[in-house]
Amino acid sequence: MSQERRQFYRVEKNVALEVQHVTPEEANHSNKPAQFEVSPYFELLSDAQEIDKQQTDLLIQLNESQPLLAELFSLQAKKLELITRTLANSGLKIERLTKQSVNLSEGGMQFVTTDNIYHVGDFIEIKLIFSNPLLGVLLYAKVQRVITDEDNFHIAISFHRTPENCRMLIAQRVIQTQALQLPETDQ
Structure with missing residues (x-):
């Protein structure tokens, strides 16, 4: 290269x-x-990132057949991501x-x-x-x-x-x- x-x-x-x-x-x-030394917040963030990746793939598939349901799950995922990031930001040293x-x-x-x-x-x-x-x-x-x-x-x-x-x-x-x-x- x-x-x-x-x-x-x-x-x-x-x-x-x-x-x-x-x-x-x-x-x-x-x-x-x-x-x-890894805080529980770091682990929470890492685990949430892995779940987000899996969830994104499923939401793409679901959106093809059930767009309204996919949008609902997407909003729930955004809410959980906001909570996770807020916890991580406040507790990650x-x-x-x-x-x-x-x-x-x-x-x-x-x-x-x-x-x-x-x-x-x-x-x-x-x-x-x-x-x-x-x-x-x-x-x-x-x-x-x-x-x-x-x-x-x-x-x-x-x-x-x-x-x-x-x-x-x-x-x-x-x-x-x-x-x-x-x-x-x-x-």
């Missing part, structure tokens, strides 16, 4: 980020990163996370740190929280590149064994961010 095409699928995104080292065994055999801009794609990202603790080939786990609307994912990744720039270290990672729902959520965020940036570049 050409560098220009790769850049098309990458965006700069402000996120809250927490990163920790894990062993290759953990990254290769565990279903989901478990080292983080991100004090321990670093808030920063990352270069994000569906397959990985680059972030900046002042700590020289990452090396090519290291496995890490990531807690990544987006805002507007609030969205969180827990992922494994592998360090692909470490570039030193004065006192900062630019860490490029590829996501490792990404669950499909997390991959879809990240892809949606990339596409949404690109759509918001397009009018800026046309001016």
Whole structure:
């Protein structure tokens, strides 16, 4: 894939980020990163996101035969989403996370740190929280590149064994961010 095409699928995104080292065994055999302190609100948000995906598919099917019923279910889903997001926004603690801009794609990202603790080939786990609307994912990744720039270290990672729902959520965020940036570049 050409560098220009790769850049098309990458965006700069402000996120809250927490990163920790894990062993290759953990990254290769565990279903989901478990080292983080995760509030029940984060779990609620993650579970609600998975249900939303399943529900959307069913609503599309239902809309073909029963549009009025599909609209009723859609309104109920919006109400529950509002309640879920309000609970998550009020109870999700991100004090321990670093808030920063990352270069994000569906397959990985680059972030900046002042700590020289990452090396090519290291496995890490990531807690990544987006805002507007609030969205969180827990992922494994592998360090692909470490570039030193004065006192900062630019860490490029590829996501490792990404669950499909997390991959879809990240892809949606990339596409949404690109759509918001397009009018800026046309001016």
